[in-house]
Amino acid sequence: MKANCILGVAMALALALIVSGCATSQPLKSRADLLTFLVDGKTARQEVFLQLGQPSARFENERILTYRLGYESKNSGYYVLEREVTYEGWPAWKAANFSLVLVFDEGGVLKRHSLVRVN
Amino acid sequence: MKTSVEIRSHLPRTGCRWWSRMLALGALSLTSGCIVLPTPHIDSGETRTNICEQTANRFAVGAATRADVLLALGEPDAVTPDESRFAFRREKIVGVWFVGGYGSAAGGSIDADRYFVTEFDAGGTLIKATYDSCCVGSTAPEKLVKIAAAEMNRDASIRLQARANWLAGARNYRSPGYQNPTWISGRLVLTESELRFFSRVGLANEPALLTLPYMNIKSVTLERFVFTKFLYVDEQSGRNHAFQIWGGLENGHARQTRDDAFEFIRNKINPSAP
Numbered sequence: 001m002k003a004n005c006i007l008g009v010a011m012a013l014a015l016a017l018i019v020s021g022c023a024t025s026q027p028l029k030s031r032a033d034l035l036t037f038l039v040d041g042k043t044a045r046q047e048v049f050l051q052l053g054q055p056s057a058r059f060e061n062e063r064i065l066t067y068r069l070g071y072e073s074k075n076s077g078y079y080v081l082e083r084e085v086t087y088e089g090w091p092a093w094k095a096a097n098f099s100l101v102l103v104f105d106e107g108g109v110l111k112r113h114s115l116v117r118v119n
Numbered sequence: 120m121k122t123s124v125e126i127r128s129h130l131p132r133t134g135c136r137w138w139s140r141m142l143a144l145g146a147l148s149l150t151s152g153c154i155v156l157p158t159p160h161i162d163s164g165e166t167r168t169n170i171c172e173q174t175a176n177r178f179a180v181g182a183a184t185r186a187d188v189l190l191a192l193g194e195p196d197a198v199t200p201d202e203s204r205f206a207f208r209r210e211k212i213v214g215v216w217f218v219g220g221y222g223s224a225a226g227g228s229i230d231a232d233r234y235f236v237t238e239f240d241a242g243g244t245l246i247k248a249t250y251d252s253c254c255v256g257s258t259a260p261e262k263l264v265k266i267a268a269a270e271m272n273r274d275a276s277i278r279l280q281a282r283a284n285w286l287a288g289a290r291n292y293r294s295p296g297y298q299n300p301t302w303i304s305g306r307l308v309l310t311e312s313e314l315r316f317f318s319r320v321g322l323a324n325e326p327a328l329l330t331l332p333y334m335n336i337k338s339v340t341l342e343r344f345v346f347t348k349f350l351y352v353d354e355q356s357g358r359n360h361a362f363q364i365w366g367g368l369e370n371g372h373a374r375q376t377r378d379d380a381f382e383f384i385r386n387k388i389n390p391s392a393p
Binding site for chain 1: 162164165166167168169185186189190191192193194195196197198202208243257259260261304319320321322324325
C-alpha cells in the first residue's frame with residue numbers, strides 16, 4: 001500500500017515535469033527597441049551596420065539599404081533575418097514580415113526610411 | 120522618352136507556358152482517380168502580399184525614383200545587374216489537385232504568380248510600371264527581368280552566361296579540400312578576360328563571389344563524376360573549382376552550354392590547343 005502510494009507520487013511528479021517542459025516558451029529573439037536608433041537627418045550608415053549588421057540588399061552604391069525583419073507580437077519586437085531563396089531562385093517571405101528601407105544622402109547620413117509590411 | 124503604365128492580365132504569355140500547364144492539368148484530370156479543383160485565389164503565405172493591380176497607380180511615371188518605389192514596397196524580389204528593372208512577386212493558390220487509388224493518395228496546390236515590374240532610366244527615374252499575372256506557374260527571376268540581357272548591356276565583353284552550381288576549393292566530396300556543404304547555386308559568367316560566379320541567394324546587382332582571370336587558370340577539364348560531367352578549373356596557385364552547369368541563363372541545353380564553356384575557357388588559357 002505504501003509502495004503503491006510512493007509509486008503514484010513519483011509518476012505524478014514525472015508527469016508534471018514532462019508537462020512543464022511542454023509549457024516552456026521559446027526565448028524571444030526580437031527587440032522592441034531595435035529600430036529606435038534610426039533618426040532621419042542624424043543616423044550614420046556606419047551606425048546602421050553596427051546595430052543591424054549586413055543588409056540583405058544594397059542599391060545605388062549603398063545609398064539605399066534594405067533589411068528583412070521578422071516580428072514577434074509577444075514583445076512587439078523585430079529581429080533581422082538573412083535572405084532566403086526558394087528552389088526557383090525567388091526569395092521567400094515566410095519568416096520575414098517586414099522590409100526596412102533606408103535611404104542615405106551623399107554624406108552617408110540617413111535621409112528617409114520606412115518599415116514596409118510585406119506580408 | 121516613352122513612358123507607360125500597363126496592367127496586363129491576359130494570356131498567352133511566352134515566359135509562362137500557360138498552355139503546357141493547362142494541357143497537363145487537363146490530361147491529369149482525365150486519368151482515373153484524379154481531381155483538379157479551382158479555388159478562390161488566396162495568397163500562398165510564401166511571398167509578399169503588398170502588390171496588386173492598383174500598385175502601379177501609386178507611382179508617377181517620369182517622376183518617381185528607385186528610392187520612392189523601394190520606400191513604398193520594400194526590397195524587390197529580383198533586380199537586374201544595372202538596377203534598371205525591379206520585380207516584385209506575389210504567389211496565389213488558384214486550385215488544388217488530388218490523385219488517389221489502390222490505397223494511396225497524393226495532393227497539392229496549384230499556384231500562380233503575379234508580378235509588378237518597374238523599369239528605370241539611367242538616372243533612376245521610373246519609365247514603366249507593369250502588373251502582370253500568370254495563369255498557372257512561375258517564371259524564373261532571371262527570365263522575368265532579363266538578367267542576361269541587362270548584363271550584356273552593362274559589359275560587352277560577356278561571352279557566356281549559365282545557370283550553375285559552384286564547389287569552391289575542391290573537385291568533389293572525395294577531394295582533400297572538400298567541406299560540407301559548399302555547393303553554391305548561381306550564375307556563371309565568362310567574359311573575354313575572366314570567369315565570374317554570382318550567387319543566386321543575393322540579388323543580381325551584388326558583386327561576384329568569384330572573379331578569376333584566365334591568366335590565373337592552369338588547366339580546365341571536363342570529367343564525369345557519378346552521373347554527370349563537371350567542369351574542373353585548377354588555378355595556378357593550386358586551388359581547385361568544380362562547376363555543374365544546368366543550362367544557358369535564358370535558354371540552351373545543359374550539355375551544349377557546358378561544352379561551350381569548356382571550349383571557351385580552354386581556348387583562353389591555351390589558344391594553340393586543338
